[in-house]
Amino acid sequence: MKRIFELCHSEIMAMEKRDLIETIRASEGRTVMAEVIINCPPLVYGVSNPELAAAFGADMITLNAFDFNFPFIFGIDDLGIDFFRGLEAFDNIPSRVRENLENPGYIKKVKNITGRFLGVNLEPVPEGIDYPEGRVLNESNLKKALEWGFDYIMITGNPKTGVTDGTILDGIRRASAILKDRLMIIAGKMHGAGGNNIYDPDTLRSFAVAGADVVLIPAPGTVPGVDLELAGKQIEAIHEEGALALTAIGTSQEGSDESTIEQFALMSKMAGADIQHIGDAGFSGIALPENIMELSTAIRGKRHTYRRMGYSMRK
Template structure:
């Protein structure tokens, strides 16, 4: 079995969640996930943030602010040239959204372009929320997750969305019911998100009991009081209950110095993380690209990092 940083585009085309979970587990804490805000124009003109993340060593790429009712990814679908007239740009975006809504291979084609596993954030907001429906975790969007062929979903809460432990658990149950064995379910909180406790072991256990395959927690040093010992304690609980653990940098420290990224990455590996996530707010909807590479080099060295970077052009 190949490790995750050895997979080529053809390898990832037919992975189900059980196979992916097994590959991540056997990669011994050397899996890198990069999150990108796809509603921003790209960091580098004419190169999407997804392609940039892949070329700097990411294995898994998570789309934040992907709108299932208005699917459009800046840099992939266009919109990078803001020098054109606003009216012309708006018309082109509208046309592309209509095409994407009916194109069942939309995400599958992006996976072939980028050569990485692609996932999406879904927000389990409470009833009565004014949050845009295209971002929410609901039956309609979960069916589209399956139809488009996303490899995984991330159930979590952006700040001030009203997401709680209960809404996350309810979201996990619904996702498991709709997605079955097709899609890996990642769930948890990478920061307070304006509400709720991120330190409670009972909450972590409840996410596993509800059916999450991977539990996400803050990386040591990213939120107050979340140190190596606490992270290790919670990750041990996760592993004892047959789930995987992902540490996350979701506090804009993805825009910190390289030495900070290296420290966070090494502590996360010592804590036992199976996946290390780096967030989307370094600059222009992506971590500083050199910090994606720094995280990769820290947890798996130059040899595997350079291979991963070169595999951006392998099929």
């Protein structure tokens, strides 16, 4: 099995869940995930945030704020819209959304453009929370994630959503029943999300037992009280249940200086992380691109970082 940073475009496009998990295992803690917001204009005009994340070394790209009822990715779906005409240029967005809804290969097209594994956030928000239906973890969106061609889902909570460990656990069970062995399930909290952080390793065990293939925790140094020692204990519990572990930088520190990112990366690797995630809160829905590259360089060196960057479209 090749390591994830050795995979070329055609291999990524053809890979299924079981092989994705195995290529991550084979990479020995050197897998980089970048999360990007796609419902706002991208950092660089004419280049989508997913494409930019891929260009700077991400192996996996998670779409945040993607709405299954309103599928539109700025930087990809708005190409051809003349921004210099002003706000009226956006009048044709609804027609583009309708086209995407009717196109069963829409996400596969986006994956082909980026040449990376694509995932999507689905949030198990509690009852009574006013939240866009197309972004909530429910049966309809789970089936669409599978049918549209995503490689994985991320069950977590954006700030102020009130997502709890209980709603995450319920979400894992619902997702597992629908997705089974066809889509990788990642679940956990990278910050409080309007509630409490998760510190108890047994809670993380329950996520793996319920069906999460990957359990996520905050990277050491990103959440109060989560240091190298605690992260190590949490990851040990996750691994004992047979799941992979992901450490997340999701506290706006993805906009910190490069030396801070390097510290997060090295502590996460020492703790035993299989995947390292960097969030979307740099500027305009993406980490500072050089921080994505710094994370990659810290955990796998320049040789493999440049390999990943250079393999974007090799068939």
